[in-house]
Amino acid sequence: MASKKSPNPIDVHVGSRVRLRRMMLGMSQEKLGEALGITFQQIQKYEKGTNRVGASRLQHIATVLKVPVSFFFEDAPGTPEEAAGFAETPSHSYVVDFLSSTEGLSLNKSFVRIKDARVRRRIVDLVQTLAAEDGEA
Known part of the structure; x- marks a missing residue:
C-alpha cells in the first residue's frame, strides 16, 4: 500500500x-x-x-x-x-514541462495569436537556429 x-x-x-x-x-x-x-x-x-x-x-x-x-x-x-x-x-513530458512554465505558456499563447502562417514558420526557423547556435557554444 x-x-x-x-x-x-x-x-x-x-x-x-x-x-x-x-x-x-x-x-x-x-x-x-x-x-x-x-x-x-x-x-x-x-x-x-x-x-x-x-x-x-x-x-x-x-x-x-x-x-x-x-x-x-x-x-x-x-x-x-x-x-x-x-x-x-x-x-x-517535455511538452507538459514547457507549457507549465511561465515562459512556455506566454510564448504559446502569443504564438497562437499570430494569424500569418509564414510569420509563424519564420519564428519556428528563428528559434531552431538560435537553439542550434546555443548547442554549438
Whole structure:
C-alpha cells in the first residue's frame, strides 16, 4: 500500500494536466474553485496530486476547463504506449514541462495569436537556429 507521503503518479499527472489547462486559459485557482464550489486550497491539492480527484469531480473540472476527460490522462505513466515501450512516449513530458512554465505558456499563447502562417514558420526557423547556435557554444 502506498504511503500518504508519496502521491500516486497518476494522481500527480492528472493534477499537472489540470494545472496546465487552467493556466492555458489564464484561470486562477480561486476562479476554478469557485466554479466547482470548492476552495483554491483543494485545487492546489489536486494539482499537486496530494488529493485524488474523484470521477464526478474530474468530469466537472473537464466541463469548466472545456476539455474532454481524456485530456487529463494524455501521456500518463503506465499508459499502453509507455507499457509497449514506444521510444517517443518519454519525450512527451517535455511538452507538459514547457507549457507549465511561465515562459512556455506566454510564448504559446502569443504564438497562437499570430494569424500569418509564414510569420509563424519564420519564428519556428528563428528559434531552431538560435537553439542550434546555443548547442554549438
